[in-house]
Amino acid sequence: AQSVSQHNHHVILSEAASLELGCNYSYGGTVNLFWYVQYPGQHLQLLLKYFSGDPLVKGIKGFEAEFIKSKFSFNLRKPSVQWSDTAEYFCAVNSNFGNEKLTFGTGTRLTIIP
């Protein structure tokens, strides 16, 4: 079965620091990859997605992610975080093998200190 691992459970950064959140998935075939963000008290919103093509994808609010197939990774990055980036971040994957189920990682809670 497909699975997603997010090793950073809680990350605390100061404003303007650079961010990288790790995401690894288990399935070796064709996958679609997503990062979602959940602001406090809100539902999940899409940050960015990768289906094919350029492995470096750019999303909203200055976020980007790089798909590295050889490492089964899809890490999320932002050069300079803001206090408003405080949220929980979820990596997700779907694939034909997974019968179109969207499988989520356990999430990373990001706290930005002003």
Add this chain to the structure above:
Amino acid sequence: DADVTQTPRNRITKTGKRIMLECSQTKGHDRMYWYRQDPGLGLRLIYYSFDVKDINKGEISDGYSVSRQAQAKFSLSLESAIPNQTALYFCAVRTSNMNTEAFFGQGTRLTVV
């Protein structure tokens, strides 16, 4: 108006009671999903449906049932609620094209006492 609407938004119920959570969408998508979110566990799939006649169990379906009354409506039921079903529940919808993202409802916070 929200594209994916969940009702109720918050609910407190007693152990042993039956409760239904409802999800409706205006996006016209055929795939609908129910997830539960627990701290430290992320989102786990309960049930999903590809159309009105196609219902599938997810990874944690025990204790839950679903009904796809129409393309736009997908309800989740707890036949006899128990305290460890206290969680945040999300409905999501997606098209049949795998190269598209899922859209989520606002969530239902359920507390079983």
